[in-house]
Amino acid sequence: MSSPARTYHHGDLRRALVSEGLQLARAGGPSAVTLREATRAAGVSPNAAYRHFADRDELVRAVAGEAQLALATAIMQRVEATPDDLGPADAAIERLRRVGLAYIDFARGEPGLFETAFFTQDTHANDAIVTLDDEIVAPFRLLMETLDAMVDAGALSADRRPFAEWACWSAVHGFADIAVHGPVRWQPAPVIDALAAAVVESAITGVRGTPTPPGAPIGNPSAETPPA
Amino acid sequence: MSSPARTYHHGDLRRALVSEGLQLARAGGPSAVTLREATRAAGVSPNAAYRHFADRDELVRAVAGEAQLALATAIMQRVEATPDDLGPADAAIERLRRVGLAYIDFARGEPGLFETAFFTQDTHANDAIVTLDDEIVAPFRLLMETLDAMVDAGALSADRRPFAEWACWSAVHGFADIAVHGPVRWQPAPVIDALAAAVVESAITGVRGTPTPPGAPIGNPSAETPPA
DNA sequence: GAGTGAATGTGGACACTGTTCACATTCGAT
DNA sequence: ATCGAATGTGAACAGTGTCCACATTCACTC
Numbered sequence: 179m180s181s182p183a184r185t186y187h188h189g190d191l192r193r194a195l196v197s198e199g200l201q202l203a204r205a206g207g208p209s210a211v212t213l214r215e216a217t218r219a220a221g222v223s224p225n226a227a228y229r230h231f232a233d234r235d236e237l238v239r240a241v242a243g244e245a246q247l248a249l250a251t252a253i254m255q256r257v258e259a260t261p262d263d264l265g266p267a268d269a270a271i272e273r274l275r276r277v278g279l280a281y282i283d284f285a286r287g288e289p290g291l292f293e294t295a296f297f298t299q300d301t302h303a304n305d306a307i308v309t310l311d312d313e314i315v316a317p318f319r320l321l322m323e324t325l326d327a328m329v330d331a332g333a334l335s336a337d338r339r340p341f342a343e344w345a346c347w348s349a350v351h352g353f354a355d356i357a358v359h360g361p362v363r364w365q366p367a368p369v370i371d372a373l374a375a376a377v378v379e380s381a382i383t384g385v386r387g388t389p390t391p392p393g394a395p396i397g398n399p400s401a402e403t404p405p406a
Numbered sequence: 407m408s409s410p411a412r413t414y415h416h417g418d419l420r421r422a423l424v425s426e427g428l429q430l431a432r433a434g435g436p437s438a439v440t441l442r443e444a445t446r447a448a449g450v451s452p453n454a455a456y457r458h459f460a461d462r463d464e465l466v467r468a469v470a471g472e473a474q475l476a477l478a479t480a481i482m483q484r485v486e487a488t489p490d491d492l493g494p495a496d497a498a499i500e501r502l503r504r505v506g507l508a509y510i511d512f513a514r515g516e517p518g519l520f521e522t523a524f525f526t527q528d529t530h531a532n533d534a535i536v537t538l539d540d541e542i543v544a545p546f547r548l549l550m551e552t553l554d555a556m557v558d559a560g561a562l563s564a565d566r567r568p569f570a571e572w573a574c575w576s577a578v579h580g581f582a583d584i585a586v587h588g589p590v591r592w593q594p595a596p597v598i599d600a601l602a603a604a605v606v607e608s609a610i611t612g613v614r615g616t617p618t619p620p621g622a623p624i625g626n627p628s629a630e631t632p633p634a
Numbered sequence: 635g636a637g638t639g640a641a642t643g644t645g646g647a648c649a650c651t652g653t654t655c656a657c658a659t660t661c662g663a664t
Numbered sequence: 665a666t667c668g669a670a671t672g673t674g675a676a677c678a679g680t681g682t683c684c685a686c687a688t689t690c691a692c693t694c
Binding site for chain 1: 617
């Protein structure tokens with residue numbers, strides 16, 4: 179479809195399979211990324227996949243990595259668009275708000291990719307101990323940095339910093355999941371917008387220990403534009 | 407195995423299939439509840455299932471209903487064990503705390519059932535509008551009641567009541583998901599306990615708009631015992 | 635009590651999936 | 665040019681959901 183030749187082996191099958199897998203995941207979630215469909219789309223025999231992935235699981239995990247990257251990109255874009263006419267503390271809080279809203283909007287706009295990003299099948303279930311660093315994914319790292327920046331800007335007291343990442347991530351991730359799979363899913367979009375905003379404010383309040391500061395919340399310019 | 411006769415048709419196959427499905431879901435999540443395995447366990451031919459369920463999906467949804475019930479039961483038990491030597495407001499807050507911790511502990515203790523409880527495949531995707539009441543599941547109803555009771559007890563101001571259910575549910579559900587599928591999963595149990603407690607406190611703070619009151623938190627008597 | 639229609643369970647088949655085996659092709663280095 | 669390693673192919677197997685025609689059994693009527 180893209181390359182002209184198609185003479186020899188294939189050139190770069192692994193990348194092609196992950197790419198096709200991403201499309202499938204986008205349309206139908208992790209369960210839709212199937213070996214046979216991906217190889218078929220790549221114009222290759224089913225078994226060819228086994229030269230690049232041990233398992234179907236390994237393919238899906240590779241796709242999941244891409245999905246995580248897409249999510250991280252969406253968050254970064256939204257954060258970088260933060261207006262710069264705010265005080266340091268307000269700006270830090272606004273950035274946290276944007277992390278949360280971008281996370282939620284990504285889940286709503288790309289439910290298949292979102293679900294895939296959290297696909298994990300008991301890999302290295304036996305490896306005795308896994309340090310946290312090994313598992314940290316890009317979106318989570320963004321959240322950590324944002325919270326650290328809040329402490330630096332004086333928008334979050336240092337003694338409230340520990341655990342803050344879990345409280346924030348939990349609230350936002352939970353709402354995203356509920357908005358995609360739960361009862362919220364059938365509500366009209368504006369209602370979901372309002373709920374999302376309320377949940378994010380509540381998470382910020384919960385972490386800071388005090389209601390949202392002077393300036394009213396900004397954020398939430400409707401939707402995001404995910405990558406291919 | 408249980409019944410003595412086994413002469414005629416089967417007596418009550420539908421119930422048997424749901425029951426077997428629950429076992430499968432418990433061990434392997436929703437994807438493990440398979441028509442053939444369930445019918446096999448019930449000692450019946452695969453197609454017999456189609457006399458009671460239109461689809462594999464319908465079976466899984468029935469199992470999901472049971473899983474939701476099990477979750478609701480776990481929450482109720484924990485809430486009912488709230489000590490009664492607390493003031494009304496403190497008691498109301500403690501009950502909310504217990505709802506959250508029970509939810510999280512259920513997810514950790516029965517990941518398969520927990521995941522199954524949230525299984526939803528675009529059922530009635532075309533039915534124009536679905537009122538929220540149709541979709542409300544037992545665990546969520548418990549949360550609503552607990553929050554209403556907080557308002558009555560003066561532990562939550564009425565103007566903070568709206569959206570509170572979503573903020574609470576999001577935080578708790580998100581952490582449960584992360585603890586089961588996410589990076590938290592590999593941490594030792596005591597660490598997860600501490601994180602769970604912190605997340606729940608943060609959620610309560612976020613909803614009430616002010617840090618946790620005088621008395622230190624109680625809750626969290628380690629684990630729960632789910633049904634068969 | 636025999637008979638009849640509805641409910642329920644069976645057997646066989648098909649398409650689809652992941653996966654393995656032996657085999658074919660092509661690339662890259664000697 | 666040759667030979668080993670990398671990569672792709674074909675046929676096959678087990679497992680899954682699902683449909684079809686057929687068999688059994690229940691519940692009810694005459």
